[in-house]
Amino acid sequence: MKSKNCPEQLKDKIAVITGGSSGIGLATAKLFVGQGAHVYITGRRKAELDKAKAAIGNNVTAVQGDVANLDDLDRLFKVIGAEKKVIDVVFANAGFVEHRTIDQLTLEHYDKTMNINLRGVMFTVHKALPLMTRGGSIILNASIVADKGLPAHGAYGATKAALRSLAKTWTSELKDRGIRVNTLSPGATDTPIIDGQFTSKAQADAAKATFGSMTPLGRLGRPEEQAAAALFLASDSSSFITGIDLPVDGGLAQV
Amino acid sequence: MSKKLEGKVAVVTGGSAGIGLGTAKRFAVEGARVFITGRRELELSKAAAEIGHGATPIHGDTSNLADIEHIYTTVKAKAGRIDVLFVNAGFYEFGKFGEVTEQHFDKTFDTNVRGLFFTVQKALPLLSAGASVILNGSIASIKGIATLSVYNATKAAVRSFARSWILDLKGTGIRVNVLSPGTTDTPGLSKLLTNEHKAGAVANVPLARLGTPDDMSHAAVFLASEDSAYITGIELFVDGGVAQY
Numbered sequence: 001m002k003s004k005n006c007p008e009q010l011k012d013k014i015a016v017i018t019g020g021s022s023g024i025g026l027a028t029a030k031l032f033v034g035q036g037a038h039v040y041i042t043g044r045r046k047a048e049l050d051k052a053k054a055a056i057g058n059n060v061t062a063v064q065g066d067v068a069n070l071d072d073l074d075r076l077f078k079v080i081g082a083e084k085k086v087i088d089v090v091f092a093n094a095g096f097v098e099h100r101t102i103d104q105l106t107l108e109h110y111d112k113t114m115n116i117n118l119r120g121v122m123f124t125v126h127k128a129l130p131l132m133t134r135g136g137s138i139i140l141n142a143s144i145v146a147d148k149g150l151p152a153h154g155a156y157g158a159t160k161a162a163l164r165s166l167a168k169t170w171t172s173e174l175k176d177r178g179i180r181v182n183t184l185s186p187g188a189t190d191t192p193i194i195d196g197q198f199t200s201k202a203q204a205d206a207a208k209a210t211f212g213s214m215t216p217l218g219r220l221g222r223p224e225e226q227a228a229a230a231l232f233l234a235s236d237s238s239s240f241i242t243g244i245d246l247p248v249d250g251g252l253a254q255v
Numbered sequence: 256m257s258k259k260l261e262g263k264v265a266v267v268t269g270g271s272a273g274i275g276l277g278t279a280k281r282f283a284v285e286g287a288r289v290f291i292t293g294r295r296e297l298e299l300s301k302a303a304a305e306i307g308h309g310a311t312p313i314h315g316d317t318s319n320l321a322d323i324e325h326i327y328t329t330v331k332a333k334a335g336r337i338d339v340l341f342v343n344a345g346f347y348e349f350g351k352f353g354e355v356t357e358q359h360f361d362k363t364f365d366t367n368v369r370g371l372f373f374t375v376q377k378a379l380p381l382l383s384a385g386a387s388v389i390l391n392g393s394i395a396s397i398k399g400i401a402t403l404s405v406y407n408a409t410k411a412a413v414r415s416f417a418r419s420w421i422l423d424l425k426g427t428g429i430r431v432n433v434l435s436p437g438t439t440d441t442p443g444l445s446k447l448l449t450n451e452h453k454a455g456a457v458a459n460v461p462l463a464r465l466g467t468p469d470d471m472s473h474a475a476v477f478l479a480s481e482d483s484a485y486i487t488g489i490e491l492f493v494d495g496g497v498a499q500y
Binding site: 168169172175218222225228229231232238239240241244254 | 419425428464467477481483484487488489492495496499
């Protein structure tokens with residue numbers, strides 16, 4: 001994407017991407033760095049995070065941490081405050097999915113889903129705000145599951161619908177600071193988080209084929225395609241866009 | 256990739272002024288070969304000159320099916336295909352419920368619904384695999400606004416078209432999305448609203464200003480380009496947040 005004809009879209013911007021070790025978070029971190037940003041990535045697993053940092057190369061800082069742990073978030077923003085003083089872009093991307101129908105609900109499943117997907121996002125944004133610049137962009141990684149009645153995704157879907165609601169509320173609350181807030185809603189995307197939901201590769205592949213054929217564009221999305229949409233929401237190309245949901249789903253939830 | 260629309264053939268209907276002109280300009284800057292259409296021949300040639308980069312004006316009214324045929328015959332002869340179609344031509348006038356005339360109703364639907372429908376249907380033989388169709392909608396599709404019930408219904412219809420067309424077009428790789436501006440400062444708006452009214456409209460906008468054709472052009476480039484390769488059937492609001500909270 002980078003060339004002399006095409007100016008870098010995030011030149012000298014400071015971006016934070018939670019859950020940056022793999023999938024959509026990692027692809028977005030790579031793209032943001034390629035577009036001139038310095039990116040802070042977080043992740044729970046040290047080894048995966050170090051691999052991601054090596055894959056991204058320059059202009060990336062990895063800070064190990066869990067968004068469900070408020071002390072970890074404090075440490076993250078303390079580091080950024082000390083090193084860069086400001087944040088221009090927050091991509092609250094860290095998320096957790098585990099299949100449980102309402103009959104199978106456990107307190108552990110409920111707490112883990114809520115703590116990462118909802119509490120984690122709320123406190124990521126709450127703690128990032130003091131560092132955020134005028135014209136900054138907050139992107140919440142939601143999901144089309146928020147609008148779909150997908151079986152065994154009750155807690156997950158509820159957290160994602162909550163993010164959509166938060167974007168609306170924060171749009172109002174942050175209007176005087178010129179900070180934009182939008183949700184990105186991926187459809188079925190070919191990432192490790194999909195594979196992790198199935199016990200075998202054959203099962204995962206069968207599920208991917210089903211999702212692909214259900215999708216009007218006839219295939220799964222790629223992490224790089226989600227990253228391109230995140231870049232649009234992060235950059236000045238979307239400077240008049242706030243409070244929206246941007247579905248990147250091949251049409252799956254649009255029909 | 257040097258530019259976002261390098262080598263693409265783009266058609267912008269209603270390209271003489273406002274959002275259409277602003278978008279046509281950016282499409283050209285991003286490397287597209289641009290065709291613009293419009294009803295007013297003089298304004299249209301002025302706009303083409305302003306766009307530069309070899310932009311081609313094609314005179315025609317897209318609420319008239321014969322004109323649509325003429326437009327595509329010309330594009331086919333000159334470029335052979337269409338990669339990006341921005342169906343932007345639209346008609347807007349106030350009509351309070353209780354006082355709406357048949358003429359107001361028909362003109363609004365003929366341009367915004369019937370014209371838009373056939374502008375896309377007649378383009379199908381020219382649309383390349385992976386082409387991007389962008390329908391200019393409006394936040395009116397999801398808002399109740401006094402004295403605009405007919406216009407608002409046309410925009411709800413436009414949003415609906417995208418949902419079903421992506422199913423009819425499955426397998427073609429053609430994407431269809433709706434770009435829905437909020438109140439945008441264009442020559443057309445200035446004919447309808449005084450500066451005082453414009454200032455009043457800004458008060459409810461979280462980003463504290465009206466939109467500009469330039470804002471819309473950036474969103475249109477996103478929907479036209481490979482950056483949105485996995486996006487179809489959506490409504491992209493570019494409204495400063497006014498209809499989002």
